[in-house]
Amino acid sequence: MSAPLDKTQAPKVSEREARQVAEAAREQDWRRPSFAKELFLGRFRLDLIHPHPLPAEEDAQRGEEFLAKLRDFCETQIDGARIEREARIPDEVINGLKELGALGMKIDTKYGGLGLTQVYYNKALALVGSANPSIGALLSAHQSIGVPQPLKLFGTQEQKDVFLPRLARTDISAFLLTEPDVGSDPARLATMAVPDGDSYVLDGVKLWTTNGVVADLLVVMARVPKSEGHKGGITAFVVEAASEGITVEHRNAFMGLRGLENGVTRFHQVRVPAANRIGPEGAGLKIALTTLNTGRLSLPAMCVGAGKWCLKIAREWSAAREQWGKPVARHEAVGAKISFIAATTFALEAVLDLSSQMADEDRNDIRIEAALAKLYGSEMAWLMADELVQIRGGRGYETAESLAARGERAVPAEQILRDLRINRIFEGSTEIMHLLIAREAVDAHLAVAGDIIDPDKPLSAKAKAGANAAGFYARWLPKLVTGRGQLPGTYGEFHPSGYPDLSGHLRYVERSARKLARSTFYAMSRWQGRMETKQGFLGRIVDIGASLFAMSAACVRAELLRTSEGYGREAYQLADAFCRQSRIRVEELFTRLWSNTDDLDRKVVEGVLSGTYTWLEQGIIDPSGDGPWIADATPGPAERDNVHRPIR
Secondary structure, rough: OOOOOOOOHHOOOOOOHHHHHHHHHHOOOOOOOOHHHHOOOOOOOOOOOOOOOOOHHHHHHHHHHHHHHHHHHHHHHOHHHHHHOOOOOHHHHHHHHHHHOOHHOOOHHHHHOOOOHHHHHHHHHHHHHHHOHHHHHHHHHHHHHHHHHHHHHHHHHHHHHHHHHHHHHHOEEEEOOOOOOOOHHHHHHHOEEEEEEOOEEEEEEEEEEEEEOOOOEEEEEEEEOOOOOEEOEEEEEEEEEEOOOOEEEEEOOOOOOOOOOOEEEEEEEEEEHHEEEOOOOOHHHHHHHHHHHHHOOOOHHHHHHHHHHHHHHHHHHHOOEEEEOEEEEOHHHHHHHHHHHHHHHHHHHHHHHHHHHHHHHHOOOHHHHHHHHHHHHHHHHHHHHHHHHHHHHHHOHHHHHHHHHHHOOOOOHHHHHHHHHHHHHHHHHHHHHHHHHHHHHHHHHHHHHHHHHHOOHHHHHHHHHHHHHHHHHHHHHHHHHHOOHHHHOOOOHOOOOOOOOOHHHHHHHHHHHHHHHHHHHHHHHHHHHHHOOHHHHHHHHHHHHHHHHHHHHHHHHHHHHHOOOHHHHHHHHHHHHHHHHHHHHHHHHHHHHOOOOHHHHHHEEEEEHHHHOHHOOOOOOOOOOOOOOOOOOOOOOOOOOOOOOOOO
């Protein structure tokens, strides 16, 4: 058996090498159309999302039946205040969810799961997350990124037969990628899986293992060294959490999600059968990223649930609270906040349902749509919760327990703000999502012109790429000059008699998509190989695309409701309000593409890092404790007690 990896053997990689690892892991081909990808290319393909797709009647019936059972369970068995107070989800609640089948919502019925569609899985997460977000996080981490989804996509039949029935009813799973010194740059992954006969031996430390404290099964990403007969690379394994050599060394505590069972897990000479490897060696990151294509939709699902709750509390409170002779909702400063919450909740649900239904139908490539839903949902939900706290005033800052103690309704507004904050970091921070989406958005450009700016390519490859690029842009650029968005009356079906006019908003989306594509092309021409360093610019490009996608989804959902569910007039009004609010934000972002402080900011950062401004830090006391910025993660035997506690 090989010796544990010494810390000094952890891979040292350059920025370029890290990018190459990430690039190799992403899906290279676009086998199906993508509305969002076309949007970034300046092509407004409304036909890909309108008419709005709908779930099959059988799927809807099964989903609604489960939602009814789940709602009853949430109302009668979940005490959110207790979870917040004790910082733990009671075992009886988790066992009740198991009995209900909630662990197997996305697992096929032939393995004992419920076989829900993505649409109804997300509705369930929104519902249970509103009862307590920690429960939503537990179920999401188990099914969206835990063992079930990778096995569904990449597992062998034998693995599915062995593990999925357990995961559907009894076993909780966790996903282990992050390490103390490895976040969004997995090229530096230090956990090793050394081949040894018909097994692998794992050594390393994993951080922020959501569900890891209570998990029965783990998906572990580890580096297999290259050797004779072994391709090597980052590889995914299913690991029994009770295996000898696994120690949960610490249960982490956070600003929010206080019931989250998230910890630090150490592997010391842990033997894992080769039969538990998911996919081939070296495919781990591709498996993780592919899993996240739909897995990311779980976060905006809970953001939608939070938005609905913020709207309910804002409506009830602002109608009851009076200032200067009238309810605070009637004051314009407060009313604008309520309008923002209502319109944005409508749009987020539109984005979520549209993306989820497209995922269920498997007719579109939704990798960008899902990423945009996560990015936009997490950012906007945080803003809505912040506005709710402001509307509630001092009561918004006061805890629900304190409110109840002095005789008022226990409204946990400050808690929802804390709980939602992590969504801007979970499963790819906003900054990383900007870069990930930007890479996909410019994929068509890099496919034809990437060799021109690649310093490692020979002149012959650059010449060939130049010819290909010339042909591509000769066909593409003229189409960005004019389009349907400049023709009055286009998209007229979105302006039925007696309803607000949404057709004008869709024409704006079409014009803005072409402007967005022109801006991207100009930036690539201007900066070429330095484009990847212009993260401020790329972030604004992505944010514009996210807003245009949300506007499109809101309009399409409003038309669906007008023709099918009886809330058409109200839906049109909300979509109109959201689009008008979004257009103001989009215009500001377009301006900031070229008028910003990015260059100055870089100079200030250099000054900060070099110590030029340390005088500005004088006059304070730093309350931080002692200790290293990053904990030591040297492989070896555990020196702490094991706090792993499987729930039975």
